[in-house]
Amino acid sequence: MNRTTIEDALFPDCPIRNILARISDKWSLLVIYTLDKSEKAPVRFKELQRRIPDISQKMLTVTLRTLEEDGYVTRTIYPEVPPRVEYSLTGRTKSLLPHINSLIGWALENREPIMRDRKRAAGN
Amino acid sequence: MNRTTIEDALFPDCPIRNILARISDKWSLLVIYTLDKSEKAPVRFKELQRRIPDISQKMLTVTLRTLEEDGYVTRTIYPEVPPRVEYSLTGRTKSLLPHINSLIGWALENREPIMRDRKRAAGN
DNA sequence: TCAATTAGTTACTACGATGTAACCATTGTT
DNA sequence: AACAATGGTTACATCGTAGTAACTAATTGA
Numbered sequence A, B: 001m002n003r004t005t006i007e008d009a010l011f012p013d014c015p016i017r018n019i020l021a022r023i024s025d026k027w028s029l030l031v032i033y034t035l036d037k038s039e040k041a042p043v044r045f046k047e048l049q050r051r052i053p054d055i056s057q058k059m060l061t062v063t064l065r066t067l068e069e070d071g072y073v074t075r076t077i078y079p080e081v082p083p084r085v086e087y088s089l090t091g092r093t094k095s096l097l098p099h100i101n102s103l104i105g106w107a108l109e110n111r112e113p114i115m116r117d118r119k120r121a122a123g124n
Numbered sequence C: 001t002c003a004a005t006t007a008g009t010t011a012c013t014a015c016g017a018t019g020t021a022a023c024c025a026t027t028g029t030t
Numbered sequence D: 001a002a003c004a005a006t007g008g009t010t011a012c013a014t015c016g017t018a019g020t021a022a023c024t025a026a027t028t029g030a
Helices: A015-023 A028-037 A045-051 A057-069 A091-122 B015-023 B028-037 B045-051 B057-069 B091-122
Strands: A073-078 A084-089 B073-078 B084-089
Touching (some): A015 B091, A028 A057, A028 A073, A028 A084, A028 B015, A045 A057, A045 A084, A057 A073, A091 B057, A091 B091, B015 B028, B028 B057, B028 B073, B028 B091, B045 B057, B045 B084, B057 B073
Antiparallel strands (some): A073 A084
């Protein structure tokens, strides 16, 4: 059968964990978010860099390539000079975003008590 | 006001990103899941270790301590010999779990096409 | 007397993720 | 002639996360 269930997600090399690990790195969600904010319009590499000021060129490239491999973004090259490369989100990512947003919503609601707990714990 | 909005989640040191980063490390969700599976009953340290066979003692300790700091688990020490320490989830974690589950559900639905895309990309 | 049990701590090591800086090609502009 | 702009790549350095092994205390059981 080779089915993967939520239960299987407990196992260390489970594909589900693998998928989640890959988007929970330092930059992926931020890149996805930045692309999402521009709605329909694709965004150029340099523009992404400007909108995420603290990402290095290398990490932007690496992150975009990984996202492309897993089918989260499409990469379109226009053979012009200077080069133009445009990135946009796939339908897959658009179906993912509501779940991420609900998680962010939760974090938003719980941020103050969490931070209080953390601060209190640091006092010990 | 000091409000944090979803938009602010773009910023690098945003508390939201911080909260999410902290549970998206290698072991936290697995520990949370394992505690959740035991429903009402608190779980002892050694029992957790048995249920997550590949976690090292050190990482289980570190993960539990971090989860405790942020108020995801409670830690109850019974001064017996040999020592007994029991862990259980807080209400906060129980409100978080549905969001995590919906994310896992999404990963489950999308796992096959993602893996296909990834394999295809590796072929280039 | 020796081992087992529990819940850790500590020092050390290893590895993967990330950052930095330099470099590339091509064209238009000053 | 030199520089800016774009979208990268590469080598190297560093940083943080995680893993390994040894050690601890107190008691029970063989």
